[in-house]
Every structure is written in C-alpha cells, then in structure tokens.
Amino acid sequence: MNIVTISREFGSGGRELGKRLADLLGYDYYDKEIIATIASRHNLDENYVEHALTSAHLHVAPLTFKHSFSSPMYIAAPKMEILLEQKRVIDEIAALGKNCVIVGRNADVLLKEHDPFNIFVCADINARIARCIERANDGENLSPKAIKKKINHIDKNRKRTRFLISEKDWGERKSYHLIVNTTDWNISSLAEGVCEIVKNWYKDKNS
Amino acid sequence: MNIVTISREFGSGGRELGKRLADLLGYDYYDKEIIATIASRHNLDENYVEHALTSAHLHVAPLTFKHSFSSPMYIAAPKMEILLEQKRVIDEIAALGKNCVIVGRNADVLLKEHDPFNIFVCADINARIARCIERANDGENLSPKAIKKKINHIDKNRKRTRFLISEKDWGERKSYHLIVNTTDWNISSLAEGVCEIVKNWYKDKNS
Numbered sequence: 001m002n003i004v005t006i007s008r009e010f011g012s013g014g015r016e017l018g019k020r021l022a023d024l025l026g027y028d029y030y031d032k033e034i035i036a037t038i039a040s041r042h043n044l045d046e047n048y049v050e051h052a053l054t055s056a057h058l059h060v061a062p063l064t065f066k067h068s069f070s071s072p073m074y075i076a077a078p079k080m081e082i083l084l085e086q087k088r089v090i091d092e093i094a095a096l097g098k099n100c101v102i103v104g105r106n107a108d109v110l111l112k113e114h115d116p117f118n119i120f121v122c123a124d125i126n127a128r129i130a131r132c133i134e135r136a137n138d139g140e141n142l143s144p145k146a147i148k149k150k151i152n153h154i155d156k157n158r159k160r161t162r163f164l165i166s167e168k169d170w171g172e173r174k175s176y177h178l179i180v181n182t183t184d185w186n187i188s189s190l191a192e193g194v195c196e197i198v199k200n201w202y203k204d205k206n207s
Numbered sequence: 208m209n210i211v212t213i214s215r216e217f218g219s220g221g222r223e224l225g226k227r228l229a230d231l232l233g234y235d236y237y238d239k240e241i242i243a244t245i246a247s248r249h250n251l252d253e254n255y256v257e258h259a260l261t262s263a264h265l266h267v268a269p270l271t272f273k274h275s276f277s278s279p280m281y282i283a284a285p286k287m288e289i290l291l292e293q294k295r296v297i298d299e300i301a302a303l304g305k306n307c308v309i310v311g312r313n314a315d316v317l318l319k320e321h322d323p324f325n326i327f328v329c330a331d332i333n334a335r336i337a338r339c340i341e342r343a344n345d346g347e348n349l350s351p352k353a354i355k356k357k358i359n360h361i362d363k364n365r366k367r368t369r370f371l372i373s374e375k376d377w378g379e380r381k382s383y384h385l386i387v388n389t390t391d392w393n394i395s396s397l398a399e400g401v402c403e404i405v406k407n408w409y410k411d412k413n414s
Contacts, residue, residue, distance in 0.1 A: 122380050173329050173378060179386035186411045193404030200396035 002027070002099040002202045003116035005108040007170065010154040011128030011147075013182045014121035018103040020191035025198065028100040030093055038085050052082045053105070054157045083165065086110075108176070109166040117201050119194065120176040125151065127183040177201065209234070209306040209409045210323035212315040214377065217361040218335030218354075220389045221328035225310040227398035232405065235307040237300055245292050259289045260312070261364045290372065293317075315383070316373040324408050326401065327383040332358065334390040384408065 004021060008014025015031060022029035032046075035053070039046040090110045093100060102111075108118040123131070125148060132147045142150065162170035173179055178197060180190060211228060215221025222238060229236035239253075242260070246253040297317045300307060309318075315325040330338070332355060339354045349357065369377035380386055385404060387397060 120380070124381060171380060173327070173380060173386050174331060174388060176386075177388050177392070179380050179383075181381060181384050185384070185408065189407035189411045190404070193400065193407045196403040197397070197400030200400045201392065204393045204396045 001094070001097050001114065002198075003094065003107075003111055003114050004101045004198055005111065005116045005118045006101065006103045006121060007106070007108060007118070007158075007176070008104070008121035009123065009128065009171070010151045010158075011132045012121045012123040013131060013187045015103050016187045017119075017121055017180070017182070017191055017194065018101050020188060021195055021198070022101040024191060024195040025099065025101070028093075028096075028098050029103075030100060031103040034086065034089050034093075034102075034105055037089050038082060042085065049082060052079050053086060054154060054161060083161075106162055106165055109162070109168065115205075117198055118176040118178075120171055120179045122171065122179065122181050124181075124183040208301070208304050208321065209405075210301065210314075210318055210321050211308045211326065211405055212318065212323045213308065213310045213326045213328060214313070214315060214365075214383070215311065215328035216330065216335065216378070217358045217365075218339045219328045219330040220338060220394045222310050223394045224326075224328055224387070224389070224398055224401065225308050227395060228402055228405070229308040231398060231402040232306065232308070235300075235303075235305050236310075237307060238310040241293060241296050241300075241309075241312055244296050245289060249292065256289060259286050260293060261361060261368060290368075313369055313372055316369070316375065322412075324405055325383045325385075327378055327386045329378065329386065329388050331388075331390040 002025075004018075004025070004027065006014050006018040006021075008017075018031065019029060021027075035046050035049050038044070039049045086105060087110050090102070090105060090107055093102065094111055094114055102116075108116055128151055129144050129147050132142075132151070133144070136142070159170040162168075166175075168175040171179075178194070180194065182190065209232075211225075211232070211234065213221050213225040213228075215224075225238065226236060228234075242253050242256050245251070246256045293312060294317050297309070297312060297314055300309065301318055301321055309323075315323055335358055336351050336354050339349075339358070340351070343349070366377040369375075373382075375382040378386075385401070387401065389397065
C-alpha cells in the first residue's frame with residue numbers, strides 16, 4: 001500500500017496538488033471526508049470538528065451541534081478527544097490497504113508506521129493571498145489584510161496542533177520527503193513532476 | 208537559458224543529484240570548477256579559496272599559496288574579495304547563455320535576476336554521516352562523531368556565509384522552489400523525478 005500525505009500552508013494550493021496527484025496516480029483521495037466522518041459519527045457539526053482540530057488550544061468550546069446541546073459529546077468532545085477520533089478514522093483508511101493521498105490532518109505523523117511519502121506545500125504570502133481571493137466563495141469578500149491575518153492565524157494553529165502530537169516540526173525540512181513552493185507555479189505541471197517522484201520513490205522502496 | 212541551482216547540507220548527496228540532473232537534462236555542470244577558476248586567476252590554492260568561501264568570518268588567514276607568501280593576494284584576498292570574485296565567475300557562467308546546473312556557491316542568490324530554479328538538498332544526520340563514511344577518500348578515517356562535528360561546522364558556516372549575501376535564509380523553505388530530503392533515497396531515481404519537475408517548470412515559464 002502506498003500512502004502520500006500532504007501537509008500545507010493555508011492558501012498554498014496543497015489541496016489542489018493532492019487532488020491532481022491522486023488523479024494522476026489513480027489513488028484514493030481523502031481530505032474533508034475525514035472531518036465529515038468524525039462529525040457524522042459523533043453527531044457534531046463539521047465546522048466544529050474542523051475548528052477543534054485546528055484550534056491552538058486543547059479545550060475548545062463547542063460552536064454548534066446538529067441535534068442537541070445535551071449530546072454526550074458536548075462535554076466529551078474537547079480537542080484531544082477529536083484528535084483521537086481523527087487518529088481512529090485515519091487508521092481505518094490505512095486498514096483498507098488501498099493506495100491513497102491524504103491532505104492535512106498530520107497524517108504523516110499518524111501513519112508513520114506505514115512509511116508514507118510526505119510532502120509539504122508552501123508559497124510566498126502574496127501568492128497565497130492572491131490564491132485565496134481567486135478562490136473565495138460567493139459572498140466571501142475579505143480584504144487582503146484580513147486574508148493575511150486569517151492565513152497567519154490558521155498556520156499558527158496548524159503548527160501548534162502538530163506540536164501536540166509530534167516531535168517533528170510543522171514545515172521543517174527534515175520532517176518531509178519533499179517540500180514544494182508553489183509561488184508562480186502551475187500546480188497542474190507541478191503535479192506531473194511530483195507524480196514521477198512519488199512513483200520512483202515507491203518503485204525503489206518496493207524493489 | 209535555464210539555470211538550476213543546488214544548495215545542500217554537507218553529506219546530503221546534493222552534488223550527486225546535481226551531476227545526475229545535469230546529465231539527464233543535458234545541461235552544463237559547475238561545482239568545483241568555480242573554485243578552481245578563482246584559485247587559478249589569483250594564484251591561490253584551491254583549498255584556501257574553498258576555506259575562505261565557507262568560513263564563518265569575513266577575514267580568513269591564508270592557509271597555503273601555490274607560489275609565494277609575498278603574493279599580493281596574501282593581503283588582498285580576505286573572504287569578501289573572494290566572494291566578489293566568485294560573483295564575477297558565476298556571472299561569467301551565466302553570460303555564456305547556456306543551460307546549466309550550479310552546485311553550491313549561493314548561485315540562487317547571485318543569479319537571482321536570471322530567475323533560476325532553486326533546489327535545496329537535505330538529509331537526516333545519520334544518513335549524512337553514513338554517506339560521508341561511504342565516500343571517504345583513502346586515508347581519510349574519521350569517526351562518526353568527528354564526521355558529525357565536521358558536518359555541523361560546515362553547515363553552520365554555509366548558513367553564515369549565506370546570511371552575509373542574502374536576506375533569505377539558508378535551507379528555509381521559502382528560499383527555494385523545491386526541497387528534497389535524500390534520507391533512504393536512491394539519488395538516481397530521485398534525479399529522474401526532479402528532472403521532470405524542472406522540465407515542467409521551464410515549459411510553463413517559457414510558454
């Protein structure tokens with residue numbers, strides 16, 4: 001089983017790279033599906049799960065619940081619980097034994113024993129702001145300054161969450177096989193090259 | 208003209224990657240040739256030039272000279288002078304207008320206006336120690352502990368030299384297009400994948 005994990009700075013195009021890579025390699029693709037599974041199993045709102053997993057703090061006040069505030073998860077779903085559930089979901093994905101690309105969720109750390117190929121995606125702050133503006137949903141109309149603040153806030157939390165579960169730093173070069181800087185880069189072309197690298201790595205490993 | 212620069216941690220296999228990449232791409236290759244040119248032009252010993260360029264200090268005491276201690280370069284060749292000469296030599300290489308791979312020498316910074324494709328090569332410390340032992344010259348018989356000390360010393364100096372000439376940090380992910388970690392990696396296979404990435408990058412850029 002070949003597993004490719006993608007960690008990324010917010011707005012760097014890591015998700016697009018992951019999707020294209022999964023298409024080119026013919027691998028399964030996991031991203032928001034993990035959040036949706038956790039939310040569905042515990043009757044939690046997806047936004048709450050996402051917020052809990054990326055918040056800097058271990059204890060997160062619940063935002064919304066699908067059904068009722070008397071849900072046992074109201075008390076029992078602080079960040080650590082959700083992190084553990086996330087680990088279970090990711091372990092279940094690995095247990096399927098199918099080649100896959102997993103974006104985010106510190107899957108590189110959680111699936112360490114499966115020896116995944118780990119990619120980190122980054123980009124200059126201006127490229128990331130431009131990308132966020134280009135891809136904003138209808139009605140989402142943040143100023144570049146506000147987007148920059150959001151990017152820095154999310155990345156700070158990703159860094160802290162990683163620190164909770166691993167001794168290897170988020171975005172530090174030794175923690176990954178490959179770091180790609182997508183500034184001024186066509187992600188479609190990049191994905192083709194990265195695809196060759198991943199294929200060669202697994203060819204060597206399995207030979 | 209396509210220029211690929213390779214910066215690297217000592218012992219990470221950056222030179223081998225650079226050579227293989229130049230072969231695969233059919234590009235010219237520059238590494239020790241730059242040191243040899245500086246040494247030859249100024250009647251200096253190659254080891255002295257290498258030492259001066261990687262020393263942490265701006266003023267370097269001369270080690271040996273090919274001809275005489277009364278050479279004008281005895282006084283006139285502190286690190287900054289040699290750094291400037293290195294810039295001239297690298298500019299001359301670029302002025303040839305031919306596709307090339309340049310290993311080391313902060314060529315990514317010095318040739319910034321040519322918009323090179325910049326790669327950083329790293330590896331875990333144990334992989335680097337093993338590589339140094341495997342490739343030691345006859346008679347060179349350092350203990351793993353001594354090799355580790357040498358690696359850390361050289362990298363510290365590379366970092367400091369970079370700091371002298373650039374605001375972008377050595378080995379920092381935003382300073383490069385690609386960072387590859389060669390730990391447990393067959394560099395020959397890696398070079399094939401990196402070759403595809405470089406080709407795609409230049410295809411996009413020149414289209």
